[in-house]
Amino acid sequence: MVTRPLKIVLTEDDGPIRERLARIVGGWAEAELCAACANLTETLAAIGTHEIDLLITDLRLPDGSGIDAIRLLAKQQPKAEAMVISVLADERSVLEAIEAGASGYLLKDADSMDLIEAIRDVIAGRSPISSRIARVLVRRLSERVHVSGAEESERPSLTEREMDILWGIAKGFTYGELADKLGISRQTVPVHIRNIYRKLQASNRSEAVFEAARLGLIQL
Amino acid sequence: MGSPERVKAWLFLIAIIVAIGMLPNLIDVSPPEGVLTITEAQFSLKEENAGAAVALPHNWKPEALYDLTTGIYRLSFEVVETSGEALFVFIPAARHSIEAWVNGQRAMSALDTAWSVPASGYSFLARIPDGVVGAGENEIVLRQTREVGWLPARLSQVSVGTADAVMPAYRLSNFLIEQVRAMTFALHIVLTIGIATIWTARRHDTVFRWLGVISITSLLVVLTQSPLVPFGAREQFQSTAAISAVGLMALGTALAIAGRRRPRPLLPAIVVVPAVLFLLGQTSLVPFPVVGLISAAIGLAAYLAAAGLLIHEFVRSRNWDAALLAVPSALTVWFGLHDILVVTGLYDDPFLLAAYVRTLMLLAIMLILMSRLARSLNGLDNANETLRQRLAAQEAELNLLHEKERAQATQLVREHERQRLMQDLHDGMGGHLATIIALAERDGRGGEEIESAARAALDDLRLVVHSLDLGDGDLRAALAAFRERLEPQLRRLGIVFHWSTENLPHVAGVTPRNALSVLRILQEAVTNAIRHGPARRIAIEGGATQDQRAVLEVFNDVTGPCHAGTGNGLGNMQRRARDLGGYVSFKMTDDGEGANLSLLLPAHLPE
Numbered sequence: 025m026v027t028r029p030l031k032i033v034l035t036e037d038d039g040p041i042r043e044r045l046a047r048i049v050g051g052w053a054e055a056e057l058c059a060a061c062a063n064l065t066e067t068l069a070a071i072g073t074h075e076i077d078l079l080i081t082d083l084r085l086p087d088g089s090g091i092d093a094i095r096l097l098a099k100q101q102p103k104a105e106a107m108v109i110s111v112l113a114d115e116r117s118v119l120e121a122i123e124a125g126a127s128g129y130l131l132k133d134a135d136s137m138d139l140i141e142a143i144r145d146v147i148a149g150r151s152p153i154s155s156r157i158a159r160v161l162v163r164r165l166s167e168r169v170h171v172s173g174a175e176e177s178e179r180p181s182l183t184e185r186e187m188d189i190l191w192g193i194a195k196g197f198t199y200g201e202l203a204d205k206l207g208i209s210r211q212t213v214p215v216h217i218r219n220i221y222r223k224l225q226a227s228n229r230s231e232a233v234f235e236a237a238r239l240g241l242i243q244l
Numbered sequence: 245m246g247s248p249e250r251v252k253a254w255l256f257l258i259a260i261i262v263a264i265g266m267l268p269n270l271i272d273v274s275p276p277e278g279v280l281t282i283t284e285a286q287f288s289l290k291e292e293n294a295g296a297a298v299a300l301p302h303n304w305k306p307e308a309l310y311d312l313t314t315g316i317y318r319l320s321f322e323v324v325e326t327s328g329e330a331l332f333v334f335i336p337a338a339r340h341s342i343e344a345w346v347n348g349q350r351a352m353s354a355l356d357t358a359w360s361v362p363a364s365g366y367s368f369l370a371r372i373p374d375g376v377v378g379a380g381e382n383e384i385v386l387r388q389t390r391e392v393g394w395l396p397a398r399l400s401q402v403s404v405g406t407a408d409a410v411m412p413a414y415r416l417s418n419f420l421i422e423q424v425r426a427m428t429f430a431l432h433i434v435l436t437i438g439i440a441t442i443w444t445a446r447r448h449d450t451v452f453r454w455l456g457v458i459s460i461t462s463l464l465v466v467l468t469q470s471p472l473v474p475f476g477a478r479e480q481f482q483s484t485a486a487i488s489a490v491g492l493m494a495l496g497t498a499l500a501i502a503g504r505r506r507p508r509p510l511l512p513a514i515v516v517v518p519a520v521l522f523l524l525g526q527t528s529l530v531p532f533p534v535v536g537l538i539s540a541a542i543g544l545a546a547y548l549a550a551a552g553l554l555i556h557e558f559v560r561s562r563n564w565d566a567a568l569l570a571v572p573s574a575l576t577v578w579f580g581l582h583d584i585l586v587v588t589g590l591y592d593d594p595f596l597l598a599a600y601v602r603t604l605m606l607l608a609i610m611l612i613l614m615s616r617l618a619r620s621l622n623g624l625d626n627a628n629e630t631l632r633q634r635l636a637a638q639e640a641e642l643n644l645l646h647e648k649e650r651a652q653a654t655q656l657v658r659e660h661e662r663q664r665l666m667q668d669l670h671d672g673m674g675g676h677l678a679t680i681i682a683l684a685e686r687d688g689r690g691g692e693e694i695e696s697a698a699r700a701a702l703d704d705l706r707l708v709v710h711s712l713d714l715g716d717g718d719l720r721a722a723l724a725a726f727r728e729r730l731e732p733q734l735r736r737l738g739i740v741f742h743w744s745t746e747n748l749p750h751v752a753g754v755t756p757r758n759a760l761s762v763l764r765i766l767q768e769a770v771t772n773a774i775r776h777g778p779a780r781r782i783a784i785e786g787g788a789t790q791d792q793r794a795v796l797e798v799f800n801d802v803t804g805p806c807h808a809g810t811g812n813g814l815g816n817m818q819r820r821a822r823d824l825g826g827y828v829s830f831k832m833t834d835d836g837e838g839a840n841l842s843l844l845l846p847a848h849l850p851e
Contacts, residue, residue: 111677
């Protein structure tokens with residue numbers, strides 16, 4: 025565990041929710057809340073002035089998207105982690121954030137225990153994934169294989185193990201069931217997830233180009 | 245093609261050529277049997293001379309070529325007894341025109357037709373006037389007049405007999421000599437018209453061009469040879485010189501059929517070679533016979549080259565057109581050589597054969613034309629069929645693409661709709677509920693109920709939203725979203741939670757509506773367990789009955805007095821289960837410390 029308190033920036037436009045989350049984080053001895061921001065401008069400013077360990081941000085902000093904050097953080101402070109908060113943890117916005125550099129996500133109504141547990145996991149190099157997010161990922165990856173073929177090197181090259189885990193989660197198996205099936209420890213499953221996220225982030229740039237070409241091809 | 249195959253192809257063609265080449269030898273030109281046959285005669289070139297005794301068959305030549313001379317044969321035969329039946333003089337094989345006298349009376353021969361060519365060999369038949377032949381010694385005088393050319397005159401043995409005895413042999417030779425020629429001429433004209441017609445419509449086709457040129461030229465040659473045309477030395481020479489031209493044309497045809505490039509000098513040679521020969525003959529620099537021989541040699545050499553080329557082409561690529569033309573080309577060489585030997589007197593044979601190759605050549609050309617026609621018609625049919633199939637394939641592909649596009653468009657619309665709905669719920673109701681929870685927590689104790697109500701509302705909202713996205717209609721995947729939501733909720737309450745759907749069999753027909761019903765039943769069961777247990781441990785397990793139907797079981801421990809099974813909750817669950825075609829059963833464990841709710845689902849949920 026970290027020896028010094030975790031420096032955290034929190035961004036949430038809804039006042040009561042921001043206060044609630046700030047209260048939980050502020051009450052956690054191992055963390056130090058550097059700033060609680062209500063919009064993108066404040067967040068970007070906070071990232072510019074503080075050296076932080078973790079950014080927790082909502083995606084829909086009055087003056088922009090939390091994803092821009094995650095991108096800036098990944099650029100300026102590559103060692104810092106980012107998490108998104110969402111009411112539903114819907115797969116599209118979460119995946120977009122992950123591709124921008126986020127490592128985890130939280131539900132807005134998560135209670136203090138869950139929230140602190142989630143932060144601990146992300147800082148320790150473990151990432152969460154829901155079956156819905158896994159399903160979208162599997163679909164996207166297999167679509168890429170179907171469509172591209174030639175652009176094999178452009179897509180994130182997941183290991184066989186990582187693919188197995190993604191498939192298993194998409195199929196609705198629990199971490200425990202998967203770990204038993206694959207003969208690994210339950211704790212390493214989220215580590216594999218983190219690796220998958222990093223590969224997604226890396227392939228995001230070339231992916232955007234590829235996706236555009238694919239659309240162009242269809243329009244032809 | 246392997247070399248044994250090539251050898252076989254060579255042998256095949258050569259065998260056919262040899263077989264056809266031997267055919268003339270099968271024709272019997274000996275006098276009919278059982279008829280009086282004269283085998284010797286007195287021969288003289290001058291009327292007054294008594295002549296010398298010669299054995300028949302007999303050849304003779306004039307002192308100078310192209311002289312119109314007459315040879316006289318005197319033959320004698322003895323008759324024991326006259327029968328009164330009409331008698332005939334029959335000569336199976338003779339060359340040059342013959343007039344016959346029996347005992348000083350002219351025996352009338354069959355009328356000459358345009359097709360009897362006495363110079364190249366024919367059968368002679370003449371009726372002896374009644375009562376001329378008497379018992380004892382009789383005399384036949386035959387006057388054989390050379391009208392044209394260089395050919396030695398020839399007389400076979402002579403028969404004297406009744407119509408019954410000589411007619412069969414005469415009819416056969418008459419058919420072979422006159423009727424075949426007439427038919428060949430007709431075929432020649434028809435084919436020439438046909439080829440010329442095709443040629444005018446297909447100017448670019450070299451095969452038809454050559455066939456057209458060759459058939460027109462050879463038709464002209466045939467016409468000049470006809471007895472209707474006055475025939476002098478010059479005409480004879482023209483047709484002799486033309487032999488070289490026809491030979492060169494045959495070479496051109498062979499090259500075209502083999503698909504080879506024509507050597508540049510070939511086309512001018514067709515005009516130049518006969519023209520030069522003609523001029524040489526006209527200026528008397530070279531004697532006519534030599535010019536004729538040179539022309540024939542060039543012609544036969546060209547035919548030989550053509551035959552070799554065509555046989556090679558057939559052997560190489562099984563081109564049957566080439567084979568068809570190779571046979572008459574080779575036979576032209578064979579029969580041409582035969583005729584040259586006969587003409588020059590080096591070989592004795594009654595008939596000239598080269599004219600008969602023309603029949604074969606024309607038949608071969610006709611076969612080639614017909615097979616080309618058939619091939620191109622087949623090609624047309626195939627092309628039509630291929631086009632039709634291609635069109636059908638393209639149409640099918642287009643339909644498939646269209647279908648795919650439509651499916652994609654539909655899915656996109658649905659996806660967008662779902663996205664919009666989710667966004668609305670997320671931004672609107674979800675946000676408000678989260679805010680309510682936050683506010684309730686801040687306000688302290690009084691807000692607990694608001695908080696739990698808001699949480700329940702948010703949970704249900706998530707249930708609805710998640711059930712909208714089922715991926716591939718997999719029940720386990722639908723349950724996973726429920727589990728992910730349930731886990732932190734139960735952890736918050738300090739309840740130990742166990743989950744396993746590994747053994748859940750496949751259930752078909754998992755629509756969002758059906759999935760929502762299953763999830764609501766489970767949600768209700770968990771809520772009941774928490775509220776009425778109050779449970780400290782909850783386990784949800786998916787499994788299969790013996791007949792492989794899916795069962796979902798919710799186990800929980802019971803710590804207080806139990807009211808479950810009687811409340812409104814179970815009724816709701818049973819109603820939902822019935823709608824799904826399944827049923828819910830609830831029972832307490834025997835020791836009363838646990839409860840078990842099972843939901844049995846059919847293998848196929850109703851649509």
